[in-house]
Amino acid sequence: MSSSLSLGQLVAARRTIVCCGSGGVGKTTTAAVVALQAAQLGRRTVVVTIDPAKRLADALGLAGLTGEPSRIDGDWPGELWALMLDPKSTFDALVAKHATDAAQTERILANRFYRNISEALSGTQEYMAMEKLYELHEDSDYDLVVVDTPPTRHALDFLDAPRRLSRFLEHRLFRVLVAPRSGLVKAVNVAAQTFLRSVSRVVGGDVIDDALAFFQAFEGMEEGFRERADKVNELLAAPETAFLLVASPRRDTLHEAQYFADRLQEAGIPVQGLVVNRVHPSFGDALPEATRARAATLDGSDLGSLYANLADFQTMAAREREHLAGLAAAIGSAPMALVPFLSDDVHDIPGMAEVARHLFAQQEVSSS
Amino acid sequence: MDPAGFFTASRLVIVAGKGGVGKTTVSAALARAAALVGLSTLVVEVEGRSGLPAMFGQPDLGYDEIVLAAADPSAGVAAVRARTITPDEALLEYLREHGLSRISKRLVASGALDVVATAAPGIKDILLLGKVKQLERSGTADLVVLDAPAAGHAVTFLQSARGLLDAVRVGPINTQARDVLDLLEDHARCQVVLVTLPEETPVNEAVDTGFLLEDRVGVNLGPIVVNGLYPELAGIGADPAKAAAAAGTALRSGEASLLASAADFRRRRTALQDEQVARLAEQLPLPQLRLPFMFTAAIGPDEVDVLAGELLADIEALTELPT
Numbered sequence: 295m296s297s298s299l300s301l302g303q304l305v306a307a308r309r310t311i312v313c314c315g316s317g318g319v320g321k322t323t324t325a326a327v328v329a330l331q332a333a334q335l336g337r338r339t340v341v342v343t344i345d346p347a348k349r350l351a352d353a354l355g356l357a358g359l360t361g362e363p364s365r366i367d368g369d370w371p372g373e374l375w376a377l378m379l380d381p382k383s384t385f386d387a388l389v390a391k392h393a394t395d396a397a398q399t400e401r402i403l404a405n406r407f408y409r410n411i412s413e414a415l416s417g418t419q420e421y422m423a424m425e426k427l428y429e430l431h432e433d434s435d436y437d438l439v440v441v442d443t444p445p446t447r448h449a450l451d452f453l454d455a456p457r458r459l460s461r462f463l464e465h466r467l468f469r470v471l472v473a474p475r476s477g478l479v480k481a482v483n484v485a486a487q488t489f490l491r492s493v494s495r496v497v498g499g500d501v502i503d504d505a506l507a508f509f510q511a512f513e514g515m516e517e518g519f520r521e522r523a524d525k526v527n528e529l530l531a532a533p534e535t536a537f538l539l540v541a542s543p544r545r546d547t548l549h550e551a552q553y554f555a556d557r558l559q560e561a562g563i564p565v566q567g568l569v570v571n572r573v574h575p576s577f578g579d580a581l582p583e584a585t586r587a588r589a590a591t592l593d594g595s596d597l598g599s600l601y602a603n604l605a606d607f608q609t610m611a612a613r614e615r616e617h618l619a620g621l622a623a624a625i626g627s628a629p630m631a632l633v634p635f636l637s638d639d640v641h642d643i644p645g646m647a648e649v650a651r652h653l654f655a656q657q658e659v660s661s662s
Numbered sequence: 663m664d665p666a667g668f669f670t671a672s673r674l675v676i677v678a679g680k681g682g683v684g685k686t687t688v689s690a691a692l693a694r695a696a697a698l699v700g701l702s703t704l705v706v707e708v709e710g711r712s713g714l715p716a717m718f719g720q721p722d723l724g725y726d727e728i729v730l731a732a733a734d735p736s737a738g739v740a741a742v743r744a745r746t747i748t749p750d751e752a753l754l755e756y757l758r759e760h761g762l763s764r765i766s767k768r769l770v771a772s773g774a775l776d777v778v779a780t781a782a783p784g785i786k787d788i789l790l791l792g793k794v795k796q797l798e799r800s801g802t803a804d805l806v807v808l809d810a811p812a813a814g815h816a817v818t819f820l821q822s823a824r825g826l827l828d829a830v831r832v833g834p835i836n837t838q839a840r841d842v843l844d845l846l847e848d849h850a851r852c853q854v855v856l857v858t859l860p861e862e863t864p865v866n867e868a869v870d871t872g873f874l875l876e877d878r879v880g881v882n883l884g885p886i887v888v889n890g891l892y893p894e895l896a897g898i899g900a901d902p903a904k905a906a907a908a909a910g911t912a913l914r915s916g917e918a919s920l921l922a923s924a925a926d927f928r929r930r931r932t933a934l935q936d937e938q939v940a941r942l943a944e945q946l947p948l949p950q951l952r953l954p955f956m957f958t959a960a961i962g963p964d965e966v967d968v969l970a971g972e973l974l975a976d977i978e979a980l981t982e983l984p985t
Binding site: 316317318319407410411462489492493495496497498500501505542544545546547549575577578592595596597598599600601602603604606607609610613617635641 | 777
């Protein structure tokens with residue numbers, strides 16, 4: 295493995311940056327700050343966000359985002375574009391791209407089962423995020439694509455999602471049902487029919503009919519979907535792509551982050567940077583226990599309260615450092631940036647610039 | 663109001679909130695609080711890999727119940743138990759109970775459940791909620807606390823029953839959806855406790871979720887839990903040098919500025935928190951239960967007890983039944 299780049303160097307050099315981590319750790323803000331920094335470096339950057347709470351829109355002071363990139367004006371040499379992922383329209387476009395003709399596209403788009411997929415099939419949202427990433431990556435208008443990832447129930451769903459969707463579309467059960475009825479296939483078909491009849495007793499016949507109609511309409515497109523999924527996966531593993539792991543210093547989110555790091559490593563995609571948000575500031579290097587003891591002897595006085603407060607924050611800092619040490623080991627030589635608990639919520643460009651100062655501190659030091 | 667009365671107002675409490683707000687911590691504290699006033703409590707967790715058992719110093723959860731905190735009858739304390747429910751396991755159990763065990767294994771193993779779940783969105787949520795309903799009905803505990811999924815919206819999860827009634831018009835799943843909807847709409851059986859942090863985005867989301875849950879699902883919203891408030895510490899506004907003089911002691915070099923900057927940090931964050939708590943009260947007319955920030959990076963049994971105590975004190979201070 296080549297020697298690690300600093301976060302600033304990653305932002306300057308990579309073509310794709312994926313921000314991943316569990317929910318509520320500031321992934322969206324981090325993605326926006328990374329994109330802003332790239333624009334500051336003169337790059338044409340687009341950031342894709344997924345979160346339905348429109349947090350990026352908050353962070354950028356935008357009223358709302360659409361499925362298409364919209365440009366954010368500001369005082370930077372590059373360009374900053376942002377968009378909110380619309381899984382449905384992304385999927386529609388993908389169907390239109392792979393369909394043999396307009397009639398097939400229409401048949402699929404009108405199918406109730408298809409309409410449910412973007413909502414209900416686990417992994418579809420993740421796949422569409424990666425699909426959008428691929429699409430923007432292919433677009434020569436951008437030098438860098440930054441993606442925020444959905445707050446998934448199961449970490450790294452987006453790595454498996456493209457293949458999972460093609461597996462789903464090639465589901466054996468339904469393939470058998472829509473296949474020509476002859477010989478052995480026919481025998482299998484009878485067994486499958488019996489099975490489906492049982493299923494429809496539980497969920498109702500309409501549901502099965504919708505599903506069958508969908509798989510029939512989808513015939514012939516699986517190949518195209520599979521190839522596309524492979525390309526998306528290649529992009530994720532490409533050297534021009536960097537995964538940034540975002541976490542907060544709480545034990546539970548760090549466990550989750552550790553799990554992410556391990557899974558990425560297994561997939562041959564080492565984490566290239568770790569961003570830890572909401573780190574408590576550290577005040578001095580005294581042992582919290584000593585400060586606490588001092589507070590106890592002064593209990594009831596103002597000075598006692600001042601020491602008690604200092605002990606509270608020294609305790610937090612010590613525990614957080616302890617929890618972070620394990621994760622730091624898991625990411626090897628990749629850079630780690632600590633973003634302190636800021637005194638204001640980040641909801642505008644100046645707020646993002648303050649986060650950027652913490653994220654890219656290394657770079658600032660070397661360039662000033 | 664009387665905490666026992668509060669916890670028996672409905673047998674099911676659904677704890678909902680976005681990721682990172684401390685939903686699981688609040689579930690643990692609510693369960694322990696109920697147990698401390700003598701109500702046996704079962705926490706149901708639906709996501710796997712939850713931090714819940716660690717908060718009670720216990721190993722990971724499975725489909726079978728475990729005891730998180732033992733009962734102490736002499737002190738009038740009941741047990742807190744917990745279990746996980748997954749859609750696949752809930753489906754298998756459901757099919758077995760409905761005489762369909764023959765197809766059940768194949769339905770799960772073949773991946774057909776994914777196909778069915780796509781055809782009828784919400785079916786996995788219904789299987790989970792259906793199982794929760796069964797636990798609520800069975801009387802296995804005085805109180806069932808459901809730690810709702812963090813990913814996605816609580817609204818989608820709780821709306822699944824209504825959505826499914828349109829998609830599946832007959833059969834056992836339809837019946838199940840109807841039963842779940844009855845449970846959610848029955849204020850005597852179920853209430854939803856929202857959890858949020860005293861920060862801008864979490865407050866916005868809590869307000870949105872609160873209104874959506876009332877309008878679209880028709881659930882009874884209980885008090886909202888505001889988690890992570892810095893406890894008040896009187897006297898930290900004082901100048902360290904003067905405070906030292908008043909206490910008749912001296913500060914080491916550099917200590918005055920450390921004490922001052924730490925105090926300043928807390929005061930600024932406290933002011934921001936107060937602002938958000940006030941905004942929440944203004945925009946979402948629900949009684950608030952406030953939990954202190956725990957100055958530890960991990961929640962263990964001691965912290966859960968502190969939080970449970972805070973909840974009990976806040977509940978006692980509530981004047982009216984949240985309806």
